[in-house]
Amino acid sequence: MADTYLDLVSSGPGGRLARQLGLPAPARLRRHRAGDPLVPGPVLVLGRGEEADRIAAALLGWDLDVRRHPDDVHRFGAVVLALTGLARPADLAEPALGLGGVLRSLAPGGRVVTVSRPAPGIGTGAASATPAAAEPLDPAVAAARQAVVGFLRSAAQEMRGGATANGVLLAEGVAPEAPSALGALRFLLSGRSAFVSGQFVTVGDDAGALPADWEAPLRGKVAAVTGAARGIGAQIARTLTGAGARVVVVDVPGAGEPLAALANEIHAVALQLDVTDAHAGERILGLARERFGHLDVVVHNAGITRDKLLANMDETRWASVLAVNLESQLRMNEQLLAGEGLGEAPRIVSLASTSGVAGNRGQTNYAASKAGVIGMVAATAPLLARRGGSINAVAPGFIETEMTARIPAARRQVARRLNSLQQGGLPEDVAEAVLFLASDAAGGVNGQTLRVCGQNLVGA
Numbered sequence: 344m345a346d347t348y349l350d351l352v353s354s355g356p357g358g359r360l361a362r363q364l365g366l367p368a369p370a371r372l373r374r375h376r377a378g379d380p381l382v383p384g385p386v387l388v389l390g391r392g393e394e395a396d397r398i399a400a401a402l403l404g405w406d407l408d409v410r411r412h413p414d415d416v417h418r419f420g421a422v423v424l425a426l427t428g429l430a431r432p433a434d435l436a437e438p439a440l441g442l443g444g445v446l447r448s449l450a451p452g453g454r455v456v457t458v459s460r461p462a463p464g465i466g467t468g469a470a471s472a473t474p475a476a477a478e479p480l481d482p483a484v485a486a487a488r489q490a491v492v493g494f495l496r497s498a499a500q501e502m503r504g505g506a507t508a509n510g511v512l513l514a515e516g517v518a519p520e521a522p523s524a525l526g527a528l529r530f531l532l533s534g535r536s537a538f539v540s541g542q543f544v545t546v547g548d549d550a551g552a553l554p555a556d557w558e559a560p561l562r563g564k565v566a567a568v569t570g571a572a573r574g575i576g577a578q579i580a581r582t583l584t585g586a587g588a589r590v591v592v593v594d595v596p597g598a599g600e601p602l603a604a605l606a607n608e609i610h611a612v613a614l615q616l617d618v619t620d621a622h623a624g625e626r627i628l629g630l631a632r633e634r635f636g637h638l639d640v641v642v643h644n645a646g647i648t649r650d651k652l653l654a655n656m657d658e659t660r661w662a663s664v665l666a667v668n669l670e671s672q673l674r675m676n677e678q679l680l681a682g683e684g685l686g687e688a689p690r691i692v693s694l695a696s697t698s699g700v701a702g703n704r705g706q707t708n709y710a711a712s713k714a715g716v717i718g719m720v721a722a723t724a725p726l727l728a729r730r731g732g733s734i735n736a737v738a739p740g741f742i743e744t745e746m747t748a749r750i751p752a753a754r755r756q757v758a759r760r761l762n763s764l765q766q767g768g769l770p771e772d773v774a775e776a777v778l779f780l781a782s783d784a785a786g787g788v789n790g791q792t793l794r795v796c797g798q799n800l801v802g803a
């Protein structure tokens with residue numbers, strides 16, 4: 344599973360050779376490590392207006408070295424473009440070209456984040472929870488707002504040195520200081536979003552709250568993670584535990600041994616259970632309440648692939664993938680939401696896939712299941728909002744796990760490079776996105792799908 348090419352080009356001579364030959368030169372990504380600074384240098388805030396000043400003030404509140412002008416700064420850790428006040432496309436020129444002027448001074452692992460407002464009725468690619476505007480928007484305003492999306496996505500493809508570019512979209516009426524506006528901004532600036540690039544997080548309302556301790560946003564919460572015996576699920580369980588949650592880890596009886604080992608390692612409660620069981624949701628809820636008194640977070644991570652070209656697809660392959668990846672989640676959600684069993688502000692996070700966004704050859708069954716997850720999450724959002732909670736999906740691209748280790752070697756090498764960061768992500772990259780969406784700092788984010796794919800250029 345090791346990416347030997349990344350190891351090679353990360354060495355000085357290997358990197359120079361790759362550049363001379365015009366080969367991809369992926370950089371080591373800046374990932375979150377407790378104690379590291381939020382960003383690797385001063386933060387430049389570009390953009391005019393009162394809301395831009397308030398965004399700069401919020402960043403100062405995190406003890407960052409905030410600048411409003413590029414003077415004399417050799418290396419910026421991040422550039423934030425405060426664009427909530429755009430009235431015409433021409434208003435984008437100054438901040439966009441301002442970013443261009445400092446891009447060469449962005450530190451390795453640096454961050455670009457736009458903060459803007461959505462053009463209602465237009466999705467951002469993944470299932471967008473952009474609420475319909477009460478009144479039609481001035482076409483010039485809508486054009487300016489949507490221009491930010493194209494601009495940011497293209498800028499993300501031009502980042503170097505493992506830097507990323509993402510955006511926060513604040514729905515009409517949501518202030519830049521709303522909990523999830525700041526929660527999303529902080530996530531995108533931090534090393535926790537290392538493999539997220541070219542993406543937008545839409546903040547739909549003022550729900551949510553910021554944690555007292557950013558290293559322990561799930562303190563006091565109880566979480567359940569399915570498919571936790573290995574791979575991404577095991578890492579999600581570790582990351583949620585590290586963030587202060589007590590965790591129930593779930594996997595099939597056949598994975599009982601690694602599941603028990605993980606439970607020992609992180610002091611979790613293990614539950615051997617097939618998620619396609621007719622009572623899976625009730626059993627998870629029952630055990631969590633019995634052991635911990637409540638259940639606040641459910642992560643639907645269990646998933647399988649049974650790839651075949653459609654012409655060779657059989658009923659078993661089709662049905663098993665749909666049953667594990669989608670129907671189990673639907674049924675469990677019905678059971679979880681049926682009574683008052685879940686805690687206050689319940690959060691559900693489902694694993695989708697970029698295959699469910701863009702499609703993928705040989706994966707009609709898998710892509711159908713994962714696209715179904717994206718639809719389910721968008722439609723379930725209002726049910727969670729009524730309880731003060733949220734449901735979102737994370738769509739990983741190519742992640743280094745046993746699932747992707749099964750891809751034939753040559754195809755795997757190519758698949759890894761087909762994103763703006765030119766490498767596969769790690770399970771921790773997905774786990775960090777799940778943690779963000781499971782935390783109250785993302786309480787105003789609901790019904791969305793966040794891609795963790797290094798800005799995959801094709802379906803993966």
Ligand code: NAD
Binds near residue numbers: 595617645738747
């Ligand atoms: P994996 O195959 O390494 O692990 C999946 C885990 O789910 C295993 O422990 C397995 O035993 C468990 N599981 C399978 N069926 C189950 C069932 N019926 N009940 C309970 N547990 C069950 O996979 P992974 O790569 O860690 O993927 C985790 C999730 O992320 C999946 O939903 C997958 O579709 C999604 N995903 C992965 C990638 C990737 O590149 N690895 C990309 C996109 C999406």
